[in-house]
Amino acid sequence: MPSQPSKTLETFENPHSQRDYTIRIKVPEFTCLCPKTGQPDFATIHIEYIADKLCVELKSLKMYMWSFRDEGAFHEKVTNDILGDLVAVTSPRFMRITAEFYVRGGIYTTVVAEHRAKGWKPEIPVVLA
Amino acid sequence: MPSQPSKTLETFENPHSQRDYTIRIKVPEFTCLCPKTGQPDFATIHIEYIADKLCVELKSLKMYMWSFRDEGAFHEKVTNDILGDLVAVTSPRFMRITAEFYVRGGIYTTVVAEHRAKGWKPEIPVVLA
Amino acid sequence: MPSQPSKTLETFENPHSQRDYTIRIKVPEFTCLCPKTGQPDFATIHIEYIADKLCVELKSLKMYMWSFRDEGAFHEKVTNDILGDLVAVTSPRFMRITAEFYVRGGIYTTVVAEHRAKGWKPEIPVVLA
Amino acid sequence: MPSQPSKTLETFENPHSQRDYTIRIKVPEFTCLCPKTGQPDFATIHIEYIADKLCVELKSLKMYMWSFRDEGAFHEKVTNDILGDLVAVTSPRFMRITAEFYVRGGIYTTVVAEHRAKGWKPEIPVVLA
Amino acid sequence: MPSQPSKTLETFENPHSQRDYTIRIKVPEFTCLCPKTGQPDFATIHIEYIADKLCVELKSLKMYMWSFRDEGAFHEKVTNDILGDLVAVTSPRFMRITAEFYVRGGIYTTVVAEHRAKGWKPEIPVVLA
């Protein structure tokens, strides 16, 4: 069965859930449509998260990103919506989405949104010399 | 109707105002006039903000930046004035303007000014490993 | 007397006209208007030439570049026009103009035009190991 | 009337057709579909040409590039096809298309195709020191 | 005796154990197999640690990294497992493993995991001007 765009995100069990550790994912090939002009927009999407019980599965993530190809999406809204969708299926301790949009009208826009689980506190970071 | 330079900044409703998130905008094509010599100055303007109820609309922002093309503007003053204008129309929780001016007399100048809404406090940043 | 935009290019005598040598000039602060939309365009202009009797004077070149600030100018035409103006006043043995325009509609355009004096032939270049 | 994807390329008269000069165009936002898997492919398309009577109009070029968004396209074929389409409408003295595709299966592919008008010969290039 | 892949990590005595200092190691030549497809995966592994009594010996580290060449390994698990193995033999005060995997399906993944010894507290870092 060929791959298809899909809003369904799949997960797998976090293999080291006893520890807070960071997973960083970069998706340089995101495209959607401008809701005003209908013309294509392009972006690089960064996901950084600390998983709790579940990690996001990469192949379904690719299909999920593909699902925006024919949708109109405002910069600010789509960034927060991607965060919402990923939080809904993985319930992470922490997640940050950074969406770097390509230039439009000579202007570059980047949107960054975060989720923190209730009651979760980050460890104090160790800054090595 | 063709586009025109304009001091009028338009806004739209923040689609996720329940959350502090960051919007970064880079405008590499800013030009004004040197108030002393009348000669053109050039700069890249960076805007970073956490919106409250309103976000700045990008097309009007482009016209706003254009409106400085024939105005004399000291580096320090114009940076603070842009901040003042953007704060006046969007009332953000936080906003920072960085203006990187091109070399003049062998000297490079950058000016950075910030606004913080009264009573607003930034979340403690999560520094991922 | 303050500086002013001007189409008048000044020259000075080539101090070593007995020899073919190269002068390269980069002007990163060129701006004109889009003839279709009236909106500002920006470019970096490169001039490379082998002078004959005359070299172009840099301060007048700066005022000349300034003179396009309020003019509508198509990419292809303005590059060739700048070449024509500079050739007219300096009669160089060789001149090349490269105009790198900033992105418009997600598309980057660069135009390169050359003039060769009649009867002039370039020396065979020495390619050092 | 809103913009739409279109295979129709528009042209304008070359303002300096008496001279061979170079026009370089970079389109970083090209996307099509993989004919085997149906999944999106992305590329940066470079166009370099020496116009004869006609230049390609940039807005129609943007719509033309957009028209591949829902088409299946093999790397080698689409590069040559774009060359064919652009040559058909502009009849340039010389044209080169370079398509840099994003990584697939850990492999990066770039395809470069050229057209030379019959009887046209390039000037011997001037290589400045 | 020729070198061979090996899970055995060797150590040597920390020559300055009275002081917290940082050792950074970069291994750009890590390869394992994808547990789903059996195809090769590649990564750069970074190790940063503050040794207690023991430091990891580099030649055995090279053989250890080699030992993954024919093993299936999920990104998240293998990063935590390498951390576990290195902590088991060196009992460091602090250790951080960063695994930067090469692109798969157009997506880049990096995993970062840390170990802190019980009772150990990092010194407050000196941030020099």
Place this chain on the structure above:
Amino acid sequence: MPSQPSKTLETFENPHSQRDYTIRIKVPEFTCLCPKTGQPDFATIHIEYIADKLCVELKSLKMYMWSFRDEGAFHEKVTNDILGDLVAVTSPRFMRITAEFYVRGGIYTTVVAEHRAKGWKPEIPVVLA
């Protein structure tokens, strides 16, 4: 059926064989074994060619590169052997293989080998200004 390493290279018909055009392929994930020490070697392989009747199919190329994973291979020999294998199945007009090996003993080695079909002559390159 899962993918497997294989020496079998597959081809497809060149869609524009009437024209000399360039196909560039970069494979950053090549690994083999050092024939002297048995330890892993790593390289980036570049393929540049002008196809005649046949192009190399990318998925089979990936499996072909994988097939060296457990083979001993001298730098100079493996580069020429890859060239020989690719020429044997595609009979290109021109092909160049560049193998950039990672540092060994503090020394970096790159090997470049070319094949030219009998009777084939390259067009004189157009060097644009």
Place this chain on the structure above:
Amino acid sequence: MPSQPSKTLETFENPHSQRDYTIRIKVPEFTCLCPKTGQPDFATIHIEYIADKLCVELKSLKMYMWSFRDEGAFHEKVTNDILGDLVAVTSPRFMRITAEFYVRGGIYTTVVAEHRAKGWKPEIPVVLA
């Protein structure tokens, strides 16, 4: 009257003294003499400050930097002296001088010195995601 090297630094009134904001100045063309050998030294000087009532005027700053051209100056001393001179005329809330000297004897030296006004406290910085 032509410009001349001068130790006199001029100031202008801070146009937004009600706010702590940053002014960054880079002077890449600083030269002085080595007090030991008498040979020229070169450096890039960076000034970062938060003005109180007065800002430093750029043209006089250029003449001030010029005034070191014929003076002997040890790296550590001249950096602190420049800080002292600039603080004396502008009484800033905060000022930092960074002097990056060119290589001497195969060794690169950078010196960084700061002044903080009595009673002034920096705002807690906002670190945006």
Place this chain on the structure above:
Amino acid sequence: MPSQPSKTLETFENPHSQRDYTIRIKVPEFTCLCPKTGQPDFATIHIEYIADKLCVELKSLKMYMWSFRDEGAFHEKVTNDILGDLVAVTSPRFMRITAEFYVRGGIYTTVVAEHRAKGWKPEIPVVLA
């Protein structure tokens, strides 16, 4: 008298000892011998310090670095030893040594060690916007 390698580090009086300020020194031309194989090792040494009464004199520092040319030196030990030697002669308020070693066996190693004078506390750093 010609220069010679020497373990003797010379100092000069700190010209601004009333103030904590930073001196950064980069020595890209460090070489010693591997204690196991006897083969040459290479590194770049960084020194960052806040002087108390004494600064290190650069010419003697160069001779000091030269003195390791014929000595066997483990990465971790030599970094701490250099720190020890420099602290012994300058008694700084703070000093950090970073030794970046060239690749060995495909592995890059960097060691960072710090000294803080008893009772010295760093000022809270000013992080400018």
Place this chain on the structure above:
Amino acid sequence: MPSQPSKTLETFENPHSQRDYTIRIKVPEFTCLCPKTGQPDFATIHIEYIADKLCVELKSLKMYMWSFRDEGAFHEKVTNDILGDLVAVTSPRFMRITAEFYVRGGIYTTVVAEHRAKGWKPEIPVVLA
């Protein structure tokens, strides 16, 4: 005797005069005065040459470059003059001087001049794949 600026260039015998080989020298620390304004100018000077009987001695070259520190010098003239001085003392088979001047009035200038000995012809360069 301390070093001093000097127009005297010293030479030494070319140790391999039977062969055409290339010597490249980069002097990033050149400064002179603008003949119009008297203000300092800065440049990086590149020398590339094929020696005949004599090579230029580097210490005297440094003193020679120093000798321009207090001289007024037009960009085009000083480049040709340096070429003339170096040719006069070394009589090279080929020499090229490239002077990259720092920005003035927002404009960057580079001047390149060459000398070829009478009767000398460059070997046809070997362009390796």
Place this chain on the structure above:
Amino acid sequence: MPSQPSKTLETFENPHSQRDYTIRIKVPEFTCLCPKTGQPDFATIHIEYIADKLCVELKSLKMYMWSFRDEGAFHEKVTNDILGDLVAVTSPRFMRITAEFYVRGGIYTTVVAEHRAKGWKPEIPVVLA
């Protein structure tokens, strides 16, 4: 038996001597002594060659480079001498040595020398689009 510096270069049979192909070798860790001051010099040595019957063996090359560690060597002479030694043992069709020396007295020097076998002619290079 431990490795030792040695002037003996070893060779192996060229596995594809029927074809002209390029071998590039970079040695970033070369050090010798300045014949005037006795102080260490550092360089990166590049070797590019087209082998005839013999290729240079890399481990002996490493020992050969090591053998200069305690020798005085003028830049121009040592480059030509290395070329001479390598030509003597491998009799290549073509060889080029490039020696990039580190900065001395603020001046960077690079020396490039070539050998061409008698009667050997390079193929006309294929310059791909």
